[in-house]
Amino acid sequence: MTTSERPLRPVRAEAGEAVEVSFTVNGTPATLELPARVTLSDALRDHLGLTGTHVGCEHGVCGMCTVLVDGQAARACLLFAVQLDGADIVTVEGLGKPDALHPLQESFGRNHALQCGFCTPGFLMSSYDLLTDKPGVAAEELPEELSGVICRCTGYRNIVTAVRETQERFPDGIPAPGNCGARALAGRATGRVGGGQDSDEPPDDAPKSVEIVLPGGEPTIAVRITTEIAVAGDQVWDVFDDIGLLARCLPGAELTGELGGDQYAGRARVSVGPVKLAFKGVAQVLEHDRAARRLRVLAQGQDSGGAQTQADIELRTEPSGEGTVLHADAKVYLTGRIAQFGRALAGDISRRMFEQFAAAVAEAATSGEAPSGPVRAPSALRLMLGSLLDRLRRPRRKGSGAAR
Amino acid sequence: MKAAPFAYARPARLAEALAELARSDGGGKVISGGQSLVPVLAMRLARPDVLVDINGIAELGRIERSGGFAEIGATVRQRAVERDPVSREVPLLGMALPWVGHRELRSRGTVCGSLAHADPAAELPAVACCLDASLTVTGQDGARQVAARDFFAGAMMTALGPGDVLTSVRFPLAGPGDGYGFAEIARRHGDFALAGVAVHVNAEGREPSAVLTGFGISDRPVTRSVGAELAEALDSGDLEAALRSRLADVVEDMVDTEGDVHASRDYRRRLFGVLASRELAKAYTRTRGRDADDHE
Known part of the structure; x- marks a missing residue:
C-alpha cells in the first residue's frame, strides 16, 4: 500500500x-x-x-x-x-x-x-x-x-x-x-x-551478444510449411552448414558478424508496398544436427521505430524419392508498429518469405550460391500479390468445401 | 514537454537526502509522487540541478497513530490514505481526498507533497489548516514542528527552506462531538477549486466551537474561528440561512483573491458564503447524530 x-x-x-x-x-x-x-x-x-x-x-x-x-x-x-x-x-x-x-x-x-x-x-x-x-x-x-x-x-x-x-x-x-x-x-x-x-x-549501433529469451505464451504468427525440393538431403545440409549462405537464402537477410557462442549478428529488410522495415538483430543457433537433420535457430531483431520481432525457427529435412522434404516451423512474435499489420497479413507475408527461402535453399544447394546477391529485399509487388492471392484463394477453397 | 536534464539522487536514508539538498545549494528539489512537480518540470518552469527522490526512504512511507493523532509520512500516496482506516478516523481527510485531482493522480500523489506544493486552491492544505495539523519539517539541524496555519506563506510558498524536507504531517483523530464538512466548486471535477470550504465543529461543550477554512479564495488557505456566529445562529429555524447572514462579514474578509477569467471576486465571495454556511450547518447536525449521511 x-x-x-x-x-x-x-x-x-x-x-x-x-x-x-x-x-x-x-x-x-x-x-x-x-x-x-x-x-x-x-x-x-x-x-x-x-x-x-x-x-x-x-x-x-x-x-x-x-x-x-x-x-x-x-x-x-x-x-x-x-x-x-x-x-x-x-x-x-x-x-x-x-x-x-x-x-x-x-x-x-x-x-x-x-x-x-x-x-x-x-x-x-x-x-x-x-x-x-x-x-x-x-x-x-x-x-x-x-x-x-x-x-x-x-x-x-x-x-x-x-x-x-x-x-x-x-x-x-x-x-x-x-x-x-x-x-x-x-x-x-x-x-x-x-x-x-x-x-x-x-545511438547504440554496435552488435552485441545478448541472451535471447524465448517468449512464453502464444506467438503472433505460427508458420508451418512443408515444401518438396528436388535436391538431395546432403546438398541441402551443405547449405545449412554454411551459415553465411543459409542467411543469404533468407529473403532480405544478411549476416554482418559472428559474435561467438553460435551467435551471429545480422540485418534484414522487409518491404511490403510502402512499408519498409530494416531490422538489426542477433541469431542464436540452438541446435545444428546434420545427422538428425534438425536445425533450430532463435532470432531477435529490432527496427529503428521500436518494432521488435522474435522468432523460434526449426528446420527439418527428410528424404523423399530423389529429392528432399523441407519442414519449416516458425513461431514469430511481433511487438510495436509491426504488430499493427494484423495477424493475417503478417502471417501471409511470413509464409511467403519461408516459401522463397525454401526455393533459395534449393537453388543454393544446386549452384552453391543464393539466388541473387547478398542483400535482396523481397519484391514488394510479388509479396503483395502472393499474399493477396493467398487470401483470395483461401475463402474460396473453404466455400467450395462447404458446398460439397 | 520534456523536463530539462537533472541529476537524480534516490538515497535510502533521510540524512543522505538532506546532505544532497545541502550540497545542491538551493538547486535541489524533493520529489515523491511528483504529480504537481513533473508538469512544472515538463513545461520547464523549473529546472532543478538535482532531483532528490525520497521514495527510497522506508521510514517516510508509513501511517502511524499515537495519542489521538495520525501521522502520515512523506511518501504515503493519497490513494493509500483513502483506502486506509485513517480516512475515517480523520473524517475530513476522507471527505476531501476524492476531490484531489483524479484517481489516476491520487495513485501516485502524496498528502505531504500536496502540502509542500501549497497551491492556494488545493484541498489538503485547507484540511491541514482546518484541523490545526502539525507538520514535521526536517532540515540539517534536525526536525521541527510547524503548525499548518503557519506553514503556508503564499501561493506555492511555505515555511520549507531549500534544505528542508517535509517528512510527515500529523492530524488529530475525530473525537466525541466532532462534526465535519467539506465542499468545493470547480469548473470540472478534478480541476482546482474556484472556492472551497473545510469546516470542523465541536459540540461537546456548552458553546459549540467551529473552524472555517477557505481555499481558492486567497493566496493561501484562510482559517477563522466562527464558534460565536454558529452559536448565535442556532436559535433560528433555518440554520443555514441564519449562518449566511451572520457569516457575511467574515466571508467578505476571508475572500481577498483577485477575480480571474473563471470567476470574479464578488462571485467567489457569494460562492464561498453559500458553501461555508451550508457545510457548517451540515457539520453541526453531524455532531448531533441528526444527519444520516456519513463522512465517507
Missing part, C-alpha cells in the same frame, strides 16, 4: 547519465538504462516499442497515457521511468489479445465508445482501474470517476455506457488483463532517448 513495502535501490546519477531500471511490463521483465528525465510514457513507447500508450499533453491533464502501476491507474507522463524500479506495469497491450479482447475492449467496440481512438487506451486503463477498485460504483458517479481522461470526439455517453455495461456483466469485478506473460520486448537494447532536444545519448 505504501512505497515502504518495496525498498528502492539507492541511486545517484549526474544529469544525462543513464540509470538502470528494471520493472515488469505486461508480465515481461524489462531492464532499461535511461536518463532520469525520461518519462514512463516515453520509455514504453520509444524504448519498449509499446506504442499503445498514447501521449497527449505530456503534463498530466489529458489522461491519454494512463497505465496501471502496481494495479492502480496512473499517468505515465507524470512518472519518471527510473522511479519505477520493481514496479508492475500494465499497458493497453496487456489488456487483451487481438482475437481475444478484454470484455472492456469488446464493450467499447460494441457501444461505439471510440471514434478516432486516440483516447481509448487511456479510457480502457482508467475504467479497468475503476471497476477493479470500485466494482459497485454507482451509475451516476461514472462521469466524474471517468473524468481523468479527455475525449475530444465527445463520445462520453458511449464511453460511460460501455463501462456501465461491462460493470453490469461482471458485478463481482471484471476479469484480469488477458495478455500478460513473458513475451518479446525491445527492452534489452539501452536504446535511444526519445524526442528530447537535449538528448545526448549516442
